[in-house]
Amino acid sequence: MPSLVDLVLHGASELLTLGRGAVPRRKEALRDLGSIRGGALAAEGGKVVDVGTTEEIRDRFRGRQEIDACGKTVLPAFVDAHAHPCFAGDRAAEFEMRCAGASYEEVASRGGGILSTVAATRGASREELVRLTRRRLDRFLSLGTTLLEAKSGYGLSLQDEARSLEAIAEAAANHPVEVSPTFLGAHAVPPEFRSDRKGYMRLLVEGMLPEVARRRLAESCDVFLEKGAFDREEARAILERARGLGLRLRVHADQLSSGGGAELACELGADSADHLEFVSDRGIEALGGSDTVAVLLPGVPVFLRKDRDAPARRLIEAGAAVALATDFNPGSCYCPSMAEVLAFARLRLGMTAAEAISAATVNAAFALRRPDRGRLAPGCRADLVVCDVPGPLALGSGLGASPVETVAAGGKVVARA
Amino acid sequence: MPSLVDLVLHGASELLTLGRGAVPRRKEALRDLGSIRGGALAAEGGKVVDVGTTEEIRDRFRGRQEIDACGKTVLPAFVDAHAHPCFAGDRAAEFEMRCAGASYEEVASRGGGILSTVAATRGASREELVRLTRRRLDRFLSLGTTLLEAKSGYGLSLQDEARSLEAIAEAAANHPVEVSPTFLGAHAVPPEFRSDRKGYMRLLVEGMLPEVARRRLAESCDVFLEKGAFDREEARAILERARGLGLRLRVHADQLSSGGGAELACELGADSADHLEFVSDRGIEALGGSDTVAVLLPGVPVFLRKDRDAPARRLIEAGAAVALATDFNPGSCYCPSMAEVLAFARLRLGMTAAEAISAATVNAAFALRRPDRGRLAPGCRADLVVCDVPGPLALGSGLGASPVETVAAGGKVVARA
Numbered sequence A, B: 001m002p003s004l005v006d007l008v009l010h011g012a013s014e015l016l017t018l019g020r021g022a023v024p025r026r027k028e029a030l031r032d033l034g035s036i037r038g039g040a041l042a043a044e045g046g047k048v049v050d051v052g053t054t055e056e057i058r059d060r061f062r063g064r065q066e067i068d069a070c071g072k073t074v075l076p077a078f079v080d081a082h083a084h085p086c087f088a089g090d091r092a093a094e095f096e097m098r099c100a101g102a103s104y105e106e107v108a109s110r111g112g113g114i115l116s117t118v119a120a121t122r123g124a125s126r127e128e129l130v131r132l133t134r135r136r137l138d139r140f141l142s143l144g145t146t147l148l149e150a151k152s153g154y155g156l157s158l159q160d161e162a163r164s165l166e167a168i169a170e171a172a173a174n175h176p177v178e179v180s181p182t183f184l185g186a187h188a189v190p191p192e193f194r195s196d197r198k199g200y201m202r203l204l205v206e207g208m209l210p211e212v213a214r215r216r217l218a219e220s221c222d223v224f225l226e227k228g229a230f231d232r233e234e235a236r237a238i239l240e241r242a243r244g245l246g247l248r249l250r251v252h253a254d255q256l257s258s259g260g261g262a263e264l265a266c267e268l269g270a271d272s273a274d275h276l277e278f279v280s281d282r283g284i285e286a287l288g289g290s291d292t293v294a295v296l297l298p299g300v301p302v303f304l305r306k307d308r309d310a311p312a313r314r315l316i317e318a319g320a321a322v323a324l325a326t327d328f329n330p331g332s333c334y335c336p337s338m339a340e341v342l343a344f345a346r347l348r349l350g351m352t353a354a355e356a357i358s359a360a361t362v363n364a365a366f367a368l369r370r371p372d373r374g375r376l377a378p379g380c381r382a383d384l385v386v387c388d389v390p391g392p393l394a395l396g397s398g399l400g401a402s403p404v405e406t407v408a409a410g411g412k413v414v415a416r417a
Helices: A027-031 A054-060 A092-099 A104-109 A114-122 A126-142 A158-172 A197-214 A232-244 A261-267 A281-288 A299-304 A312-317 A338-349 A353-360 A362-367 B027-031 B054-060 B092-099 B104-109 B114-122 B126-142 B158-172 B197-214 B232-244 B261-267 B281-288 B299-304 B312-317 B338-349 B353-360 B362-367
Strands: A003-016 A035-044 A047-053 A061-068 A073-076 A078-080 A145-151 A178-186 A220-224 A248-253 A272-275 A293-296 A322-324 A384-387 A404-409 A412-416 B003-016 B035-044 B047-053 B061-068 B073-076 B078-080 B145-151 B178-186 B220-225 B248-253 B272-275 B293-296 B322-324 B384-387 B404-409 B412-416
Touching: A003 A054, A003 A384, A003 A412, A027 A312, A027 A353, A035 A054, A047 A054, A054 A061, A061 A412, A078 A338, A078 A362, A092 A104, A092 B338, A114 A158, A126 A145, A126 A158, A126 A404, A126 A412, A145 A362, A158 A178, A158 A197, A178 A197, A178 A232, A197 A232, A220 A232, A232 A248, A232 A261, A248 A261, A261 A272, A261 A281, A281 A312, A293 A312, A293 A362, A299 A338, A312 A322, A312 A338, A322 A338, A322 A353, A322 A362, A338 A353, A338 B092, A353 A362, B003 B054, B003 B384, B003 B412, B027 B312, B027 B353, B035 B054, B047 B054, B054 B061, B061 B412, B078 B338, B078 B362, B092 B104, B114 B158, B126 B145, B126 B158, B126 B404, B126 B412, B145 B362, B158 B178, B158 B197, B178 B197, B178 B232, B197 B232, B220 B232, B232 B248, B232 B261, B248 B261, B261 B272, B261 B281, B281 B312, B293 B312, B293 B362, B299 B338, B312 B322, B312 B338, B322 B338, B322 B353, B322 B362, B338 B353, B353 B362
Parallel strands: A003 A061, A003 A073, A078 A145, A145 A178, A178 A220, A220 A248, A248 A272, A272 A293, A293 A322, B003 B061, B003 B073, B078 B145, B145 B178, B178 B220, B220 B248, B248 B272, B272 B293, B293 B322
Antiparallel strands: A003 A035, A035 A047, A073 A384, A384 A404, A404 A412, B003 B035, B035 B047, B073 B384, B384 B404, B404 B412
16 A cells, blocks of 8 residues: 655656665766656655655655656756855946956956946845845746855845845745855955955954854855955955864865965865866866865856856766756846756766756755755655756756746756756 | 837837848848847737837837836847758667767768668657657747758658658748758768669759759758769759749758869859858859858857868858758757857857847848848747847857847747746
């Protein structure tokens, strides 16, 4: 007699469980999707209770809700481990300038770039930031993402950074997308400190970080380590202080130039080093020997019209734990779709379909240190996507249109295309 | 007293009419979107009857159906002037091979590529082809395209080409997306004629073309003029015969190598020369002086991992009528979204937002010789999209997610995101 559970999904042409083996996935293990042909899944109380073939699961369970996934591919919902979803305004005029030939760095040096979004975000009410962020969470959800890292970094004052982090928490309250909030006060030096970098460093280290930690506004602290942003010693000072206050660490590393960001991230035990287009040989080696995840953002060079991509194959060969993310933000990658990121990872980084899928699920969850996400194994949260493709090779084999048809979070269907 | 009409749309932050000036748009005229701030539109009997400010239109009309476009940008529905929507099977395994380093040409020379889709399409029933094509039309519609060129070319026998064209017609019957069918028997030489090119040329010219024309299965005839496909003299023979039978002409020109395709298209008075990544200086000059539209497909090099893009800026400067299209097909561009194509046109071709919008609407309609499409002027068909962006600069400024919220065709709302 089958047990009655909240959800039974059945008939998937392939159910990609990502359930076997050590976490994070490295090297060949990235290609092991734990696929079950004719797969099915049962969920109860928000968690996966069993996976197997459709016959096996049907013998054991009946669902209060059932999903017929016949002919479709089912996988863990996407985890997006690097995103900036809380901002006001847009950068459409800057996009037009860049397409006419201006570089991202030129736009920034002319007072555009991040600082133009800072001005718009400072000028928006908290309610407006909540509304804008919540609409974006809706969009992420419809595209199959149910766990999202969410950075501040467009406030750059104690009050404005706190307001962004509060807006992120309020937008995510009772929303199917869970957020992992990150404090990114070290995104840029704000205009009022242009001639007083040390003053802004003091504010970050002595003012903002203790307040963010005390009020538990963020899980992690991130630094944009880059020419024109923060240098390695500044980054070290900020991250060491953050670690001392109990925050976890992330680093925007080696995006536009080689700055030793990957090495620093590994040295400090950061959860992730992100971007890595210009990572050094020593940085690759360091990532290969650590639990600091290499979070690759292959939509960014497309959006910034740059030729240089992160050396994904070398990172994988070195044994790094590679993850993928959107870097969703208004200036350097206005793309909320992890399926699109899978396509760019395949086309531009030379990752296989299986590697890209592991990187967008189980390894991305590890980058956020959420061991119950990104896999469909008993005890994991029942967050999954049903995609209108026959198998994993077709995921990320198209552009501009999402394959995600149905999204479940915590064992409940929360979005349908 | 306002008149009662089928549809009133009001309150658009910008209504892009594309209504002024000569068709096709060339040079500076490509940038004239005929924008009305606070714009509104009235439609009756499937056609636009008036456009103006919201106040003007509200004074004159009431709608049986009303669309509130407050804060949104409204423009003519997209016209996709180059697509291959009728096929069976997929090319996901080939995509994986290409991402591992194999070129499109290598894949084709190993019996993959177009011929693998020919095998799958020949093996599918007519009903299956109708079902697959109709599902794709649904997807195009949800992404804002209401007029679609639809090529055969995966049959390559009299019977199989006719079956594809019949399936296209049946899929489009009573569908909001109108199709413009094109006969592309000259897509590749099929395997059974591998050692008898002349035999296939005879079949094309003496067998298929007269039958396609007699049964009015297509409006146009296209040829893939390329190394490994058909050479210039073969293309000329096919196109001259097609023209003699009353078919309109299109050419796959200068995509992977410089083959004189643009010059031939202009010489024969073709409606379009498509691709043009390797167009010669003489080809650019010829297009600048003709009504043969330069249909650019900027998603294709992204999908094929190629660096070379069509010289859009030189074509525009030379006075060519430039249009944009997806080239939707399973092998070289699995992308049905014209919004994504706008983004690639801006990022890769350096087109401005306004140029790209004109190229995706009014000029694309001209490429299919549909003068009542691609503009929102009195007498034109009331096909429009409501996009969740504040103005034209934001169209095509993101990737992977469609800005299209509402689609109307013939004055009726036919899709909502």
